[in-house]
Amino acid sequence: MMSEPLTQQDIRAPAETPAARQHGAAPTHSGVALPRAEAPEALALLERRRSLPLRSLVEPGPTPAELDRLLAVAARVPDHGRLVPWRFIVLSGEARAQAGALLDALYRRQNPDLPESKADMWRLYLLRAPVTVVLVSRPDPAAKVPVFNQILSAGAAGMALVSAATALGYGAQWLLKWPGRDPEAAALLGVRAGEQVAGFIHLGSPAERPDDRPRPALPDVVTHWQPG
Ligand SMILES: Cc1cc2nc3c(=O)[nH]c(=O)nc-3n(C[C@H](O)[C@H](O)[C@H](O)COP(=O)(O)O)c2cc1C
Secondary structure, three states, X not given: OOOOOOOOOOXXXXXXXXXXXXXXXXXXXXXXXXXXOOOHHHXXXXXXXXXXXXXXXXXXXXXXXHHHHHHHHHOOOOOHHHOOOEEEEEEEOHHHHHHHHHHHHHHHHHOOOOOHHHOOHHHHHHHHOOEEEEEEEOOOOOOOOOHHHHHHHHHHHHHHHHHHHHHOOOEXXXXXXXXXXXXXXXXXXXXXXXXXXXXXXXXXXXXXOOOOOOOOOHHHHOOOOOOO
């Protein structure tokens, strides 16, 4: 695949800010770094963040005001072309059981031999966490920005939401099960044609603090490029 040719803007002097480059304006700074604005607590939070199993998410969940704050953080992610290629559907309160009942009915239609013990599986699934955010990817295939970039932006929104929830002291678990993968089920949740569920982000208060899981060793995932 051919890469896109660099433009004059791409190769302008590095001292120019991205904003200045975008608008073709002169740099607005001296080229000297400002004092570093460190946030050690934020870094420590990211260093210890981990998902909580859905079974460990209990009441209370984020309040409506807190949820707005979390979603505002999720909506601040890098977004090539400012296309906003994602959106959020919130499932909370009574709506969880109502949505779950619709999913159960569809699941039973799709699986006529379903044992009775699984008849209300999806209702119970949605009732586990106090709040669930359905992260919807909605790339615009007609846009100049590659669809891949747009899908990655949705992933970034999910991670920002998970991190922000952790910073507020809530637990989060990002899952993508049948209701997100099945287009008919997703449609019941309000997902439209051309959209795809990127995940269910379940939010609640942690009822336990599970041990961390092994993380990749940096040398396994990091290389520093050198000329061949
Ligand atoms: C898009 C996406 C979908 C996921 N779906 C599932 C899932 O269906 N089931 C599951 O056990 N984990 C799933 N995970 C993984 C969990 O969210 C999480 O990464 C895992 O529990 C490890 O937790 P950690 O955040 O502490 O690494 C998914 C992750 C992503 C990014």
